[in-house]
Each structure stands twice: as structure tokens, then as C-alpha cells.
Amino acid sequence: MSPAAPPEPARSFLAFDFGVRRVGVAVGNTLLAQARPLKTVAAEGDARFAAIARLIEEWRPDALVVGVPFHPDGAEHDNTRRARRFARQLHGRFRLPVHEVDERYTTVDALAAGARDADAAAAALILDQHLRTLAP
Numbered sequence: 001m002s003p004a005a006p007p008e009p010a011r012s013f014l015a016f017d018f019g020v021r022r023v024g025v026a027v028g029n030t031l032l033a034q035a036r037p038l039k040t041v042a043a044e045g046d047a048r049f050a051a052i053a054r055l056i057e058e059w060r061p062d063a064l065v066v067g068v069p070f071h072p073d074g075a076e077h078d079n080t081r082r083a084r085r086f087a088r089q090l091h092g093r094f095r096l097p098v099h100e101v102d103e104r105y106t107t108v109d110a111l112a113a114g115a116r117d118a119d120a121a122a123a124a125l126i127l128d129q130h131l132r133t134l135a136p
Helices: 045-058 079-096 105-112 118-134
Strands: 012-017 023-029 034-041 063-070 100-103
Touching: 012 034, 012 045, 012 118, 023 045, 023 118, 034 045, 034 118, 045 079, 063 079, 063 118, 079 100, 100 118, 105 118
Parallel strands: 012 063, 063 100
Antiparallel strands: 012 023, 023 034
């Protein structure tokens, strides 16, 4: 009988609901397999990335998750390309793995649930969706 493999260490994530003016941020990990809204970064350009750098320094995630929006039929649009560019910028600046998640309707769902910070709540929904793909 072979010994059981040790359990995989818990991995932590920061997730982002990208917007041109605001980026919702959530945090979560594989140990609890759930995400929680963290905050919304209301900044653009270098100020946005400086705020994200502070969050990465504080939370020390193993990877990042970015919600990528699509039309209901799955077609891409301008924000799809912007979100993917944001994901590439995160990877280039912070050298962390970046996972993309289809985020159709997350903001609508967050608002319907009565979220006080819809952007951060949408980021948590994005991360919850990613965590579900990691479950055994």
C-alpha cells in the first residue's frame, strides 16, 4: 500500500472586476474555497497599478483572477479586449499567474443581491466561479 499524497497547500487569489474607471477587488483561497469582496479601486493608469501593488503586497496572492466580459451570445466587445489587456498588464507588472474568467452578469447579480460595493462583490463572484473550477 502506497502512502497517500500530501494535501496540496492552500492557494490564495486576488480577483478583479475590471472597469475603465473602477476595478472591484476580492480575496479568497482554496482552503475555504470562497471569496469575499475587498474593495473597489477608483483610479486609473499608474495610480490604479500602485493601489493594486499595495494590495498584492498586503495579501501576497499566489495568483490573480480577472473577469473578462462577453456579450450574452459569447461574442467579444471592447471591454473584453480591455479586460484581457488589463490581465496581461497585471502579469507583466507583478509576475504572477493570471487566470481569466467569463464574468457575464456578475455586476447584475451583485446588484440584485443588494451589494453595497457592486464592483467588489462582482469580483468575489468572479473568484468564486474560479474556485469552483479548482474543486476536486
